[in-house]
Amino acid sequence: MRKLYVIGIGAGDPDQVTVQAIKAMNKVGVFFVIGKGAEKQELVDVRTGILDEHMDRPYRIVEVQDPPRDRAPENYGAVVDDWHDRRADLLAARFAELGDEDAAILVWGDPALYDSTLRIVERVRGRLDFDYEVIPGITAPQALAARHRIVLNRIGEPIHITTGRRLAEETVTNTVVMLDGECSFTKVEGDVDIWWGAYLGMPDEELIAGKLRDVEGHIQQRRAELRERKGWIMDTYLLRR
Amino acid sequence: MRKLYVIGIGAGDPDQVTVQAIKAMNKVGVFFVIGKGAEKQELVDVRTGILDEHMDRPYRIVEVQDPPRDRAPENYGAVVDDWHDRRADLLAARFAELGDEDAAILVWGDPALYDSTLRIVERVRGRLDFDYEVIPGITAPQALAARHRIVLNRIGEPIHITTGRRLAEETVTNTVVMLDGECSFTKVEGDVDIWWGAYLGMPDEELIAGKLRDVEGHIQQRRAELRERKGWIMDTYLLRR
Numbered sequence: 432m433r434k435l436y437v438i439g440i441g442a443g444d445p446d447q448v449t450v451q452a453i454k455a456m457n458k459v460g461v462f463f464v465i466g467k468g469a470e471k472q473e474l475v476d477v478r479t480g481i482l483d484e485h486m487d488r489p490y491r492i493v494e495v496q497d498p499p500r501d502r503a504p505e506n507y508g509a510v511v512d513d514w515h516d517r518r519a520d521l522l523a524a525r526f527a528e529l530g531d532e533d534a535a536i537l538v539w540g541d542p543a544l545y546d547s548t549l550r551i552v553e554r555v556r557g558r559l560d561f562d563y564e565v566i567p568g569i570t571a572p573q574a575l576a577a578r579h580r581i582v583l584n585r586i587g588e589p590i591h592i593t594t595g596r597r598l599a600e601e602t603v604t605n606t607v608v609m610l611d612g613e614c615s616f617t618k619v620e621g622d623v624d625i626w627w628g629a630y631l632g633m634p635d636e637e638l639i640a641g642k643l644r645d646v647e648g649h650i651q652q653r654r655a656e657l658r659e660r661k662g663w664i665m666d667t668y669l670l671r672r
Numbered sequence: 673m674r675k676l677y678v679i680g681i682g683a684g685d686p687d688q689v690t691v692q693a694i695k696a697m698n699k700v701g702v703f704f705v706i707g708k709g710a711e712k713q714e715l716v717d718v719r720t721g722i723l724d725e726h727m728d729r730p731y732r733i734v735e736v737q738d739p740p741r742d743r744a745p746e747n748y749g750a751v752v753d754d755w756h757d758r759r760a761d762l763l764a765a766r767f768a769e770l771g772d773e774d775a776a777i778l779v780w781g782d783p784a785l786y787d788s789t790l791r792i793v794e795r796v797r798g799r800l801d802f803d804y805e806v807i808p809g810i811t812a813p814q815a816l817a818a819r820h821r822i823v824l825n826r827i828g829e830p831i832h833i834t835t836g837r838r839l840a841e842e843t844v845t846n847t848v849v850m851l852d853g854e855c856s857f858t859k860v861e862g863d864v865d866i867w868w869g870a871y872l873g874m875p876d877e878e879l880i881a882g883k884l885r886d887v888e889g890h891i892q893q894r895r896a897e898l899r900e901r902k903g904w905i906m907d908t909y910l911l912r913r
Contacts, residue, residue, distance in 0.1 A: 573808035590833040
């Protein structure tokens with residue numbers, strides 16, 4: 432049966448790709464890129480760099496354009512659900528066109544963490560007959576911890592991973608925050624430490640750590656400058672009370 | 673300044689080592705193994721296999737014997753603290769004996785997740801002058817998610833990572849449990865799904881998934897059989913309500 436590989440490629444450092452990911456990449460000659468139109472050229476370049484460094488055979492990129500999406504819907508769940516359905520239609524059509532060729536989808540970080548590729552692939556399986564395999568990758572929180580040389584938990588403590596959207600209502604013993612475009616850490620009260628990182632593993636990597644109250648203004652300002660200068664930002668942080 | 677590398681080597685599959693980890697391994701000729709005396713031969717063999725597959729130069733293993741430890745202390749925090757201090761003394765002594773040679777410590781999974789190596793290394797820095805670098809690795813929860821082909825969170829939901837010891841008192845929207853020798857999932861009530869995995873990425877890998885109430889007995893029994901047969905077990909699981 433033909434096969435689709437969903438491959439985590441890490442947070443951006445080409446060296447943070449696993450041997451398993453490199454082997455899976457070299458089993459295929461076609462990579463689907465979902466929603467490339469909306470992607471920043473610099474991220475496209477980082478991914479191309481990862482492929483060029485690790486591929487031993489010729490390959491081609493097949494773009495799967497994203498359908499339009501309501502970015503501030505009233506019913507978030509239903510809108511995302513419908514959007515995934517339409518993405519699945521488009522991916523199924525492109526995959527069918529390949530005949531019996533195997534293919535792969537590269538995912539930033541790990542497909543298991545805040546990524547919708549596996550949900551879309553499961554829907555494509557309702558439309559086409561194929562098998563698929565998942566390859567884990569290093570996530571941004573792991574790159575963050577490594578660069579700050581910290582353990583995400585203190586001894587025996589739990590770790591909570593959440594989004595900026597939900598941060599205000601959740602505890603922060605050890606909280607890793609992803610997908611926060613609003614600097615939600617400024618709304619967290621009390622005696623809290625923060626370890627923040629942007630463009631982790633890439634040449635422009637930036638790290639800031641300290642007491643939240645001492646560094647929050649600095650992070651906000653630096654984040655705004657970087658986003659302005661580069662046109663995009665990828666960042667994550669750990670909060671610890 | 674001489675350097676110590678703390679390298680995450682993944683959950684057991686030699687292919688789940690990153691290029692960054694392989695490059696760091698090949699910068700040194702000495703690997704410290706902390707507490708090898710207590711380790712199962714099979715795990716020693718897996719690690720030796722990883723080194724043999726990826727090392728391009730001769731190397732040697734230097735064992736750092738573990739000091740004795742009270743396994744069921746009344747004051748858990750203080751006992752662990754003292755134990756880490758004594759481990760740091762032993763590691764500092766071995767590292768000092770190497771003169772100005774660089775070295776590395778290999779850590780299962782990722783040094784950022786439920787591992788005390790970085791805490792010990794920080795203490796060694798109070799006794800010896802050196803720099804250190806941390807290399808992230810694929811964790812058991814990531815290997816678990818990849819093998820079950822699941823995303824750890826549903827759309828927008830948080831993920832909680834905790835230990836068996838604390839599971840009873842914590843919520844289970846999406847809860848990843850590590851370090852559970854007691855099958856604590858049997859104490860979780862209500863309509864919950866479980867994805868369980870043991871020896872992830874190794875030849876003996878076992879996976880079970882389903883409604884918790886339907887499969888909990890099967891997991892308990894299989895876990896006991898495997899631990900009996902092999903003499904040790906490494907497992908982790910995701911609970912979702």
